[in-house]
Amino acid sequence: MENAPTFNNSPWMRYGVRPLAIACFFIYLTSLCTLILQRIFPYPFLFLFFVAVMASGWFGGWVAGAMSVALSTLIVQFFFVPPFYSFSVSQAAGPYFFSYIVCAALVSWAAASRRHAEDVIRESRDLLEQRVQERTAELQHSNQELQQSERNLRELTEAIPQQLWRADATGEIVYCNSHLLDYTGRTQQQMHGSSFFEILHPEDLAAFLDAWTAARESSDSARGLEGEWRIRGIDGCYRWFLIRAVPQRSDSGAIECWYGTHIEMEDWKRAELALAASQAQLAHVARVMSMGEVTASVAHEINQPLTAIVAHAYACLGWLKAANIERAQTTVEKIVQEGTHAGAIVTRIRALFLKGEVRRTRESMNRIILDTVRLLRDESIRRHVRIRVSLDSDLPLVDVDRVQMQQAILNLAMNGMDAMEGFPTGKTELLIESACGEDGDILVRVVDHGAGIDPGFITRIFDAFFTTKTQGLGMGLSISRTVVEAHDGKLWASSNPDGGAILHFSIPAPQRETGTP
């Protein structure tokens, strides 16, 4: 009976035959029972017909209910309403019979509607269940797909020949691929929760933290950090890596996690360092050679007029002895000519120190300093010197020859690094500062922690060819001074109270148009 609504969908079957059969079945059953009970008890058991009507309405629906009401009415009237065995109704039994019909109809209606309501509920429950099953299946499927894609992604991270990691906002590693584990010789559990900073070279830590902080505090939310730093391997050796990390930010801008990659560049770096070293050597040799050539050419150029002067002077003596005043005079005139010529040669050679024309453009001194520091990067790493920069961001722009100014700062910085040669690694820091002077001048300071300057030399260190170094030419600071003075500035030195020396120079700011770099 449960399947009744779907048993047969034909309307004739659904609203004709089946309800009639149900109604007949129950009424017939009830009639039999009632007739038997009638024999035992003297009172008519009409309430049994209510049960039949109710059962018909319950199992057969509205139509069966109505049919059973009609059938039971006929049966009751014929058998149990006086006069018995007749279809006529006596006056006295009229209200009784009528109330029976009404009650039967009500029972039938109540049962059928109750049944209908239950059917509707069951149907919708079934539908709901079906939907839930469908959704569950879908979810299971997509979950499998997700797992598969995560597995693929993980395999991909292993396939990439780079070290990958993910860290939380504080820098603690959450995941890293096997390349990183193999390299560091740690397990996933050991790496988990440990700080990324632990595997970095101590000398690189400060620079890395600077970059990290800069990336974290950057207004550009997509900004990550990138740099070349050293990471400790399983063997305890540090190797060079190109380290890149990008933060993932929430909608509010807070960093949720970091994704990082390391590209090993040890071989490349070694080659680069070797190249830089040989370049530096080559540059030094070239400088020495060019200086040697300059000296030789200076000697030759000056010697020619000197030789002529000496020879003429001897000749003049000879003419005077011979009392040939006329020849003596012309000879002296030639001596004057040659002397003047020698003076001109000296002037020309001095002009050579500032090669090329001065091309002044409006520049940011801070930019020039940063560019110079970039040029010095490899050299500073080679010498284990950390270069720190402290810049005044409110400096006015200046009219300078960019290349010459870089050369001047470079020489000062190289001088500072030379001064710290052989000092313990931890102490070798070179500070390059920019500041605004009281009268609007731009001040640049190069501070080292090296050997310092002998007080006896402090006025001589800027002289050409003055050097205290065995390898030096004594040209660096001299060139710096020439450049600074060509820009109407001043260059001077002082002792660093913390040990070492400070080289200062000032460049006057232009009168108008100030701006921040």
Add this chain to the structure above:
Amino acid sequence: MTVFIVDDDASIRDAVANLLETEGIPTRQFGSAEEFIATWRKNMPGCLLLDVRLPGITGVELQEKLRQLSVAIPIVFMTAHGDIPMVRRVIKAGAVEFLTKPFQKEELLDGIQQAFERDTEQRRQGALLDSVLSRYRTLRPRELEVMAQVTEGLLNKQIAANLGLSEITVKLHRRQVMEKMQAASLADLVRLAAMISASVSGSSYTKV
């Protein structure tokens, strides 16, 4: 005797010429080695005052070139910066003196004096050799053979046996040789033979 000044710097040439003029020494000036080669003739006595650094053919190259041409003019070098290997090289190759600019008058005059003396000596030797050679060329073939063997120290008897001649004939040839070569003694003849063999190549002398 003339000083041939070769320097690309006109003021140097001028000054040196001026100085030498006060000493009464005649000079001729050349701006380059090529100019000098084009002008100089064997009949010009004197010496060469040569700058090491020259455009085109350098001073050192000129010295080498003159040696190849068997030009024996004495050379006084001058330079602003002479390194020791170069000085050794040019002195070994026969340079008289090496002056470093700026040089003193005495250094210059000493050098030139030495060079002049060497030129005079060379010219004297040259003239002597010329006369010896001209005398040598008058010898007949048989006399040349006899002279070669005599100066080697062989006896007349041996020479006669070697050449298949009688001892008398050898004596006659020998007297003829002494006469033609104007040699006073056997020692004199040996000296002349040595001069000839030094000027001409030795092999050609013995084969004659």
